Amino acid sequence: MCYCVDSCVENHIQVQVPRIMEPGYIVSRVNLDGCGGGPLGLTSSDPSFAVEMDGTIRNVVITIVPEDGMFFWITVQDHMGQSWLVDVSLIYKKQVTNSTVLKRSKRRWSPPPFSIKENDKGPFPKEMEMIGSDSSVNFSVYYVIKGPGVDLTPAGMFSVVPQTGMLKVHNTVDREQYPKFVFTAYAYNTLNNAETDLPLPITVNVEDVNDNAPQFTGPMAFTVQEKCPMDTIIGKVNATDRDEPDTPHTKIKYTLQNGTNLFRIDPYTGVISAATNVLDREAAEKHFIGIEIRDMGGASNGLFSTGIAMVTLTDINDNPPTFMKSKLEAKVPENQEGVMILRIPVEDKDMNNTANWKAVYEITKGNETGNFMIKTDPATNDGLLYLVKPLNYEKQQTVNLEVMARNEVPLVGTSATWQKVPLEIKVEDVDEGPEFPESIVYLKIKENVPNGTLIGNCKAIDPETKNSNDITYYKMTDPGSWINVIGSTGELKTAMTIDRESPLVYNNTYNITVKAVDKSQKTGTGTVVILIEDVNDNSPMITKPEPVLCAKGAGRGSVPLEAIDLDQKPYSEPFSFEIVKPNDEKWKITNQRGTSAVLEPTSEMPNGIYKVPILVKDLQGFGKEQIVSVRVCDCTSDGGCAPQKLSTIFGTWGILAMLLGLLLLLLLCLLCILACSTKREKLAMADDGYSGGMLLKSNLEAPGEEVKDALFMVPANGADIMDGSKIGYQEHQNLSSSFGQKQTYAEGMYQNNMQGFLNTNTSGQYGIGMYGNSFKKHSTMSAGDGWQENGNQLNKKLIYFREEADVRFADDILRPYGFEGVGSPAGSVGCCSNFGEQESMDFLNSLGPKFKSLADVCKTKSQRGGL
Template sequence: MANKVILTLCVVLTSLLCPAAGGWTYSASDQSYIGPPNGLRRGGGGHGIIRGQRPIGPGFLKRSKRRWSPPPFNILENYSGSLPKGIERIVSDTQQNYSVYYTISGPGVDQHPIGLFSLNSKTGLLTVHKAIDREEFPSFKLKVSVFEEFTNRETDDPVIITIDIDDQNDNAPTFKDPLMFTVPERSAIGEVVGLVNATDRDLAGSLHTKIHFSLLSGQDLFGIHPETGVITTKTNTLDRETKDTHVVTVQIKDMAGADSGLSSQGQATIRLSDINDNPPTFNKTSYDASIQENDKDKLILRIPVKDKDLINTPNWVSKFVISKGNENGNFKIETDPKTNDGLLYVTKPLDYEKNKNVNLEIRAENQAKLSGTTAQWMSVPINVAVTDVDEGPEFTAPTVRYTVKENIANGTLIGTYSAVDPETKSSDGILYYKDSDPAGWINMDRTSGALRVANTIDRESHFVKNGMYNMTVKAVDSSSKTGSGTVIIVVEDMNDNMPTFPPGELILCEKEGEMGSVLLVAEDKDLSPYSAPFTFSIPSDSDGKWTVTRFNDTAATLQHVKELPTGMHEVPVLVKDLQGHGEVQTAMVRICECRGGVCLDKNRSAMFGGMGVLAMLLPLLLLLLLGVLLALFCATKREKIQLDDAADSGGILLKSNTEAPGDEVDSSLINVPMIGTETVKGGVKSALPNMGWMGDKSASTIGGQSVHENGFYKTGYSTTNMQEFHSSQYDGQQFGAQTLGTGMNFDYRNMAQDSAFMHTWRTNGLYLRQKLGYLGTEQDGRFAEDYSKAYGFEGVGSTAGSVGCCSDFGGDDNLEFLNALGPKFNTLADVCRKS
């Protein structure tokens, strides 16, 4: 304890008396003294730290707490000495007061790469165990912590230690990109070929990565910049056709090319691109070809060429030009896309008699222009021989033209159109024929070819186009070979037409208080000077009602000078052409009241032929026929038929029209008399006001229980036993006056007077009783439907009543209710009224 006090006093006195020399400072925060950097080192490095107790008493400064922070450590990469090797001792100043231990973590310790470093937990010595490659791990950052040994409590904040790996020149430079370059052939000296890109893994910016470029081969053709690596040409004689690829050796060396530097080598390939420095060349110095005369569109010669430039490029593809001898356009030349040869064609026939040989000159070019050379395009002569062919005769000219006046006399010689044999130059044995003569105006002499007028030539004919008439002729030699020619006849105009008015009438509209006028227009088919201008005048022997004045060269104004009635007027007008050729023409002028230039009433007379008369009479005939039909219809209109009650009718069953009598029904039994009936107009009226049937059993409706106003019953009677019902009602003993019921009210005097009435009634009752026994059974299907059926009641209060076949019987003739049935029944009402 005494030693610590003495030491403290010494340090304080020394710092006060000689602060620059001692360099120790007192930290009041953690009661420790910190010595100068070059003072006491723990483990060979760091600041010396002396920790003591806080002095008691006034006059001492309070020290501040200081973090332990050692400087970065440096390790040389690829260390080749003995390993492991201690690097530095890391000590916390808290170990003065506590018993502590240290821990370390981070890359190189417990992270990849594991096992490079370790830290002694007691002494804090940092040790490296393996050689380190800086290019892989340029630095490490490790975390060091300090703990109290007994409580495992951190006595100080963790510290980050940085370990930098110092670089060694252990990596040679390498090429970054492929050494492939292209430069055009015949390039000038100094032309850039390409750039060599290199890199070095050593420390950037150091001498270890300063690269020097050089060529070890090809220095006569190419050069390289030692610092940038740009390759350039050193000659302008590079020829792709001689050698298209050059390989040179490139060396790259670090340390700026010093002998101690590391180096690498690579093979750079330099290709020469093509330029059109070689024109096409011909295999021969001249070519010969032959062709028959009159041949065309035929290949006569193939001309091969050679070209050293790159194949299938514009520098190689040939283009041929006929530079001489094709002034008439008889030839053409093309390029074969597969072989690059020239193909010479004849396109127009050649004439042996005119030219037996044709000399051509063909020049071969390329699609691209020549460059990098002084050579010129090459040409080659072509000699084309024309061979003779026996040809047909040829006219002196393909087309001949003659001028002829129209209306020239027939037989007049126009000219002679002859032909000769191309080989003999003679016309002997040649015959002439017309090939086409649309109007038949010309005759051609068969032996001489003379052309004469056959019919009158008219310039105004539609065969003449623009004053010209065309015909074709042919010549035939002794070998039946033919030649053709064209004759053009120019027709001169003659004054053979006079001015005329176009057909039709002119409309002159009446105007109140003034004389009207119309415009006359004349036409002449001739040409000038045989046509317009025309002169118009009124003949001297006219009636003086009209005057004419000139309007223009082809028209005049016609005006009446006196009041004229409406209608058609024929006005004579003298019209002459420029030569005074003309005659009186009649102008048809209609005077009328107009609206919009159109006559309101033209007062024209109409003439009808047979069809016109028939068209006028046809409506009258139709009206007459219609009247006859109406009269016939009215005459045959049916009156209402009055039904007379026969003595043997029975008053119940009515006759009806049937197609045939029934199989089991006696026709004499059908006439059933009506009891107490009287005949009325249009129907039968019953004397039985209430004919209801009596009975207790009722299940199906058969008869009637309610009485209509005309005496017939409408609704049915129901019974469960049809046979029982009819037998009881038609029994002879029950049908008398004593058994008919209270509602029958028969007239016994009428019954006594007509004994046959009761006999017929009983006979019918007997028949019906026998027949109706079969109803409702399946013994005979023929009778199953042969009975009276009930119809559905349509409603109550209908003024029309039933529309059945017998609805008219027993009623009066009042049909006014039909007017209220609506439009759906109008047709039915009309039929009922007519009948």
């Protein structure tokens, strides 16, 4: 150590800091400006603080500054091994005075950092250095050390002689595991074991020795495109050394052990590059390069390791497809099509199943007629030549083609070009059927020629004999059966009338097909197109012969006439329209234009249908008379005729039919009156005088003969009805008539006095306040009147029992019971029952809920018109 006056750094730094410093807090900075340009080593004696390369002092742990401050020092060492110490004093801000100059406190501990070599062989324990405190001048002290390497992992590495302060090391140390130790020394008074000085951090640096060979890190596989330019960077080999960084122990040199003709490596960065521009994937796709890494800058005494780097060359399209033969040959029978005639193999050195390898074939010469097509077999990359149109031996015995093979992508990195190869195809002769000299034979004929007219000839030739001998002709298609084919000669004659206007004719043409058969039963087919010329065989025809003329009051309307002719010009338009004479001169033709004209009346025409004879002729004067039925009527908004009046529609017979219907209806009414006035047969119903409180079945539909012909008479003053003395009886001889009157009266009394009937007391008896003594005894009433009154009361009960609300169980109705018993005072409720001396109609109040089912049935019947 050197503590000379001319050191490059200041001797002391005093800084005021907060009481608590967080990690990362910048304490101060050591000024290194006067220390030259070489590398400097900066270390702190206190592990709580770190010193960066630029001299910045930074706190690394949470630190609490004591009230009397903190002290540590910074060691600065240059590349020559000379060291300087910088004292750092940290003062709690509270203690800082206004004085800008602070006095330096006297150092009481003065041990510099100690160092030991790693992997020291001993013998152990080995003395290191001695520590001492200034307090030993005044006190008898002993020393104690604590921390990592002492009582913490790795414990037992260091010890101190308490009386002398001599530090000792007890074991071998691996710097790569423990690059330094920082523990604390304490000084105690031997008399009272009190600390005589502040604790002192002790730093022990482990000096590195070159005991670790460099090792490869990262991938060792690289790729580069073939034919890449020289000096193209392929990749970088990475290596590391566990020894101390920035020392010769970790200075690595890279060396290639093979492949130096193709590759090179930077000795200090490990970057691999191409040493040539002729790297060829087709020659070698992968290259394995041996690499040595040695520390100590590659010195012979340095430690080293070796590894293998793999360089893979990626493909480019530098090889065109090449044909296996210099000339190709093939054979094909004539008249064949849609068959493969040749497989063309090629070789491509580029990577299989890539665009650089896949071949595309073209026929560059000889296929002007489009007879051939070539494809690529995706599995083998061969070219497949197909015949798509048949060849004719009689016309061409040999076909010469030229085929070129290329790739899907252009060539790069080579001066080669796409290859071509000649291909000779020989056509083989086969026995063929007859052939028509022309694929389509065109014949012309006028329509409507007589049957049997010769329209042309359709002959075939045998390609082998070049003549038409021994060939028979047959008709294959003839949609209208208009043509006959003469089998021995091939002549075509008309079999039926040929009509140009027929729907079988398209664009004035009519097609048939003819088959020719030679003596070897070989066949050939020809097409005959017959061009049909038009003749004037159609008259112009009016398209709408029944027009409507709308009546317009005093004005006269008109109707348009439109005609059409199926013939072509000059046998059709323009047309001429004229009214055929003699006529009544009520109509005239105006405004003739081409195919249309206007028909107008000469005077106002009444509604009706008028038939007008009109002659329509074409340009050649050919036409005929036609009848136009003009309907004159009142029109609706859409132009149609409005409906006629009913009187006009019905006519005489319609009125007679209506009168006959009214007569039949009158007879039907008379028949109904006669049927309703006929007296019905009376049915008597026995009364056993005992009903057991139940309603009895009865088939009685009207009062019996025992019912008196009497009914209540309604006085003019409705109030008199309340007095029973004013109610009288009226006798009638006609029972049915009197009964109907009584029913009418009873129903009226029920409707007008319903509240009176519903007025009941708690004893179940009908009140007599409203009616007086009119119903004190039923014996004063006739049997018919009693039956009618019972019916009214029953109707009222039926309505009441059909209600769903709970209030229908009124207080005057008995609750449900398990057994009704016998001897009910009500007796029978039949229409013909003998009331005897019954005093009231209380029995109607004792029917109870069980009467509901019967009420539903009876109510349903009542709705149909009966109880």
